[in-house]
Amino acid sequence: MKVDGSVVIVTGASSGIGAATARAASAAGARVVLAARRVDRIRDLAGELGGAIAVQCDVTNQAQVTALAQAALDAFGRIDVLVNNAGQGLQSEVEQISLDDFRGILELNLVAPLAMMQAVLPSMRQQGVGSIVNVSSGTTFADAPGTGGYVASKIALERLSAIARAELEGTGVTVSTMIPFATDTEFLNSIRAGRAAAEAMTAGAVFDTPEQVADAILSLVSSGAPQMDLVPASYDGSR
Secondary structure, three states: OOOOOOEEEEEOOOOHHHHHHHHHHHHOOOEEEEEEOOHHHHHHHHHHHOOOEEEEOOOOOHHHHHHHHHHHHHHHOOOOEEEEOOOOOOOOOHHHOOHHHHHHHHHHHHHHHHHHHHHHHHHHHHHOOEEEEEEOOHHHHOOOOOOHHHHHHHHHHHHHHHHHHHHOOOOOEEEEEEEOOOEOOOOHHHOOOOHHHHHHHHOOOOOEOHHHHHHHHHHHHHHOOOEEEOOOHHHOOOO
């Protein structure tokens, strides 16, 4: 679908891939709904973009998710695109994963995207058009020690996306999966557990910019393709 003129919700829009996607969508002519917990950041970004609105939202809070979708409808009358970007990392060997940390990662990386999809799908179905992009991770291409909990959440999101896509065939609504590689964001600073181990694992890696991922996300919206990855061929990716 066309990005120009569309209404785009971006979760995790306060920094990194989310903020870059919001900027790219706005530059392409979209009206953007910025969602994040750090409301000061998204208010500043909304002021920068012009025509965007900022909605404070913890995507693990069902009431706030419902309010986010309603705020978009109240402001613009429709929801055309959802970019499920909010997420968090976890670095710990399987034997050592805190079950509370694992539950928290599943809640944010898997349950919350499902809640967001459920919140926007009624209006998309009614319109007969819509695009949902769920952001996964290139770590799903490998069996790197210490990534089990995080990868489990993202692999599950990928399968959820693929099945939702099949279920929505013929409705005009597409569900796609974006799989970035290592990206220069605040991801490591906000990791739920195991920051030192994650930093050691990524030491020396060449990081993509958030803008590269944002461009790929908008390309997925435009094409409606099932999946796109930025993973190098040396890791069995398509780049």
